[in-house]
Amino acid sequence: MSGPLVVDVRPDRVVATLNRPEKRNAIDLDTVEALHALCAELEAEPRTLILTGAGGHFAAGADIAQLAERRADDARRSINQAAFTRIAELPMPVIAALDGYTLGGGAELAYAADIRIATGSLRIGNPEPGLGIIAAAGATWRLPAIVGAARAADLLLTGRTLGAEEALTWGLISAVHPVEQLLPEAHALADRIAANDARATRHTKTALRAPRDAHPRIDDELQAELFESPEKERRMAAFLARRGRA
Missing domain, CATH: 3.90.226.10 (2-enoyl-CoA Hydratase; Chain A, domain 1)
Incomplete structure (x- = not known):
């Protein structure tokens, strides 16, 4: 090519x-x-x-x-x-x-x-x-x-x-x-x-690129969306299950 x-x-x-x-x-x-x-x-x-x-x-x-x-x-x-x-x-x-x-x-x-x-x-x-x-x-x-x-x-x-x-x-x-x-x-x-959650990665980049005066409000809003996501529930449940087996 x-x-x-x-x-x-x-x-x-x-x-x-x-x-x-x-x-x-x-x-x-x-x-x-x-x-x-x-x-x-x-x-x-x-x-x-x-x-x-x-x-x-x-x-x-x-x-x-x-x-x-x-x-x-x-x-x-x-x-x-x-x-x-x-x-x-x-x-x-x-x-x-x-x-x-x-x-x-x-x-x-x-x-x-x-x-x-x-x-x-x-x-x-x-x-x-x-x-x-x-x-x-x-x-x-x-x-x-x-x-x-x-x-x-x-x-x-x-x-x-x-x-x-x-x-x-x-x-x-x-x-x-x-x-x-x-x-x-x-x-x-x-x-x-x-290996990370793609949406969490995208939201992290959004927060990193935001102007200083947008924080912490933008972080709170992005986190609020992630707190309701099925992927957060799945990943945290898997983490707790692994810790319980350790």
């Missing part, structure tokens, strides 16, 4: 691979359109999404040849930002499995994920100011939420990149794995998610 995004659909998850290795998976308009099409499918039939890249890199940024041609009206269309926001707002968790260059728009796509893991060759950051633009596809608000305002300012204002160990120390990624274990570890995370 060819195209800018190779999609492997499984019963409880989807693996989507950015597939422009000759361009280090630079995100072009075709990639953006493919991400929108994928989101439409996952909004209709929610599954956990694993995002990764082909050829030893996640994504080296947006396609500079296309960016060079964009003008003010293009910026106001939120071309990349709209796709990445749609990724962030998918009902089920998004896992980004990062290898090599994860820069510019590639980093912003990674920031839209719920969980980020990486290999030791990770290079992540936002060099946009060096190109005369800003990181406008989510970095200025997602990155502070992930690593804090001071570290986000450091990264975005200097345009420097982080290696895997520094990204781990900052909390930008949650684990570093050998390259051959990257996708197996992403699937292990997806397995753990799949």
